[in-house]
Structure formats: structure tokens, C-alpha cells
Amino acid sequence: MSALFGTGGKRLVGMVHLGPVCQGRIALDDVIAAAVRDATALAEGGVDAICVENFGDKPFYPDRVPAHTVAGMTRAVLAVMDAVRGGDAVIGVNVLRNDILSALAIAAATGAGFVRVNVHQGAAVTDQGLVVGKAHESVRYRDQLAPGCAIFADVHVKHAAPLVARPIDDEARELYERGGADAIIVSGAHTGGPTDPARLARVRSAVPAARILVGSGATPETLPELAPHADGFIVGTWLKEGGDVARPVDPARVRAMVAAVRAIG
Numbered sequence: 001m002s003a004l005f006g007t008g009g010k011r012l013v014g015m016v017h018l019g020p021v022c023q024g025r026i027a028l029d030d031v032i033a034a035a036v037r038d039a040t041a042l043a044e045g046g047v048d049a050i051c052v053e054n055f056g057d058k059p060f061y062p063d064r065v066p067a068h069t070v071a072g073m074t075r076a077v078l079a080v081m082d083a084v085r086g087g088d089a090v091i092g093v094n095v096l097r098n099d100i101l102s103a104l105a106i107a108a109a110t111g112a113g114f115v116r117v118n119v120h121q122g123a124a125v126t127d128q129g130l131v132v133g134k135a136h137e138s139v140r141y142r143d144q145l146a147p148g149c150a151i152f153a154d155v156h157v158k159h160a161a162p163l164v165a166r167p168i169d170d171e172a173r174e175l176y177e178r179g180g181a182d183a184i185i186v187s188g189a190h191t192g193g194p195t196d197p198a199r200l201a202r203v204r205s206a207v208p209a210a211r212i213l214v215g216s217g218a219t220p221e222t223l224p225e226l227a228p229h230a231d232g233f234i235v236g237t238w239l240k241e242g243g244d245v246a247r248p249v250d251p252a253r254v255r256a257m258v259a260a261v262r263a264i265g
Contacts, residue, residue, distance in 0.1 A: 014249070123162070
């Protein structure tokens with residue numbers, strides 16, 4: 001956590017969306033080459049962190065992924081780290097849809113600084129069916145395997161709804177105080193969807209001591225409204241060419257977003 005948030009100011013996390021990992025549709029070497037290209041653009045543009053995610057593995061497994069996914073993602077994370085070596089960007093891992101144990105294993109093997117988990121506690125109805133959080137396992141696994149690795153956990157994660165409707169304030173408070181999350185992510189309803197500033201403010205009010213990240217929809221135009229309630233922004237879609245999530249990272253957009261984040265402090 002200190003490596004990402006220790007020096008103050010708002011933080012920008014750029015996404016590396018991997019293609020299909022070891023599925024035969026695209027050679028793994030090509031998937032890794034695209035990841036290195038995007039990571040290089042992000043690092044050279046000045047992002048504070050890069051999160052490597054198996055975005056191309058749709059349809060996602062609801063929890064544990066196959067061994068070949070873990071192996072391929074480990075190769076990709078190591079390649080990204082090698083490509084941006086010497087820079088300041090912290091590298092993180094997200095194994096979709098909710099395999100934090102594999103993400104932590106990859107972090108332990110590579111030295112990644114954080115992992116993201118979509119459903120850390122409680123249960124959510126998702127496009128993969130019912131996904132149940134297992135903070136009781138993952139926090140202990142992290143402490144055993146990768147004690148320096150931070151856990152970034154979503155509250156009311158996108159592409160999902162809580163199994164039982166509960167106030168986002170309560171769920172955020174429990175994620176932080178009872179679930180051991182190191183940072184809480186607040187997103188819109190879908191990938192690239194705008195994050196509601198009012199929901200973000202409610203989470204900030206519920207857990208004023210927590211690190212809060214905007215998980216989707218941040219643009220240079222929306223930053224001023226979101227920034228008072230957030231410590232940082234995770235941006236994937238807007239940083240791509242034309243704002244199209246399926247296209248490569250656009251270096252000019254990265255520079256523009258970094259400048260906008262720095263401008264708001």
C-alpha cells in the first residue's frame with residue numbers, strides 16, 4: 001500500500017486487459033506482446049500503477065480458474081514487470097471473475113503489489129451466477145503467501161447485484177472493518193460505466209480512513225466531481241484508442257489522464 005499511496009496525491013491505475021489466456025484462439029506469445037505494448041504506454045505516460053487482468057477470458061469462470069490461466073497470467077505479469085522495470089508503476093493482478101487465491105499466488109510468484117477481488121464478502125448475483133466472497137480464506141492466504149500484497153475489494157461490484165439488497169455504506173464499512181480490505185473500489189454498473197458521485201460520497205463517509213478508488217467511468221471531465229471522495233482512479237476503457245475497450249492503449253490519452261489527475265492533486 002505504501003508503495004502506491006505513500007507520497008500523497010491522487011493515484012491513477014491503468015488497466016492491461018489480456019487477450020484470451022492459453023485458450024488456443026490467440027497464441028500466448030501474441031497475448032503477452034499486446035500486454036507489454038499496453039503496459040509500456042501506460043508506464044511511459046506516467047500512471048502510478050498497472051493492473052493486469054484476464055479480460056479476454058470471457059465467459060468467465062465464477063471462482064477458481066484453470067491451472068493454464070494461472071500459468072499464462074504469471075508469464076504475462078512477469079513480462080509486464082520486465083517491460084516497465086526501472087519505472088515507478090506498481091503492478092497488480094485481477095483474476096476474473098473472482099479468483100483472488102490465484103491472484104495472490106501470482107502476486108507471490110512475481111512480487112506484484114496488489115490484487116483486486118470483485119466479491120470479497122457477502123454474495124452477488126452476476127452474469128456467472130451466484131458469486132460468494134471468501135475473505136476468511138483469502139486474507140489468511142495473503143498473510144501466509146504474500147504478506148506485502150494489498151487487497152483491493154469492490155463494493156457493489158459492476159455487472160452484478162447483491163444477493164440481498166443492503167446499503168452500500170454498510171457493505172463498505174464491513175469490507176474495511178471486518179473483511180480486511182486495504183482499499184475499496186466503487187464502480188458504475190458496467191465496464192466503463194460512470195461511477196455515481198453520490199454513491200462514492202456515501203462510501204467515503206462510511207469509511208473515512210479507508211483508501212477509496214473509482215473503479216470505472218472516470219474521464220478528465222468527471223474527475224473534479226469524483227476527486228473529493230476518492231484517493232485514486234482505475235481507468236481502462238477511456239485510455240484505449242477512441243475509448244473502445246477492445247483497442248490498444250492510446251499513449252496520448254494516457255498522458256491526458258495523468259495530467260488531469262495531477263492537476264486535481
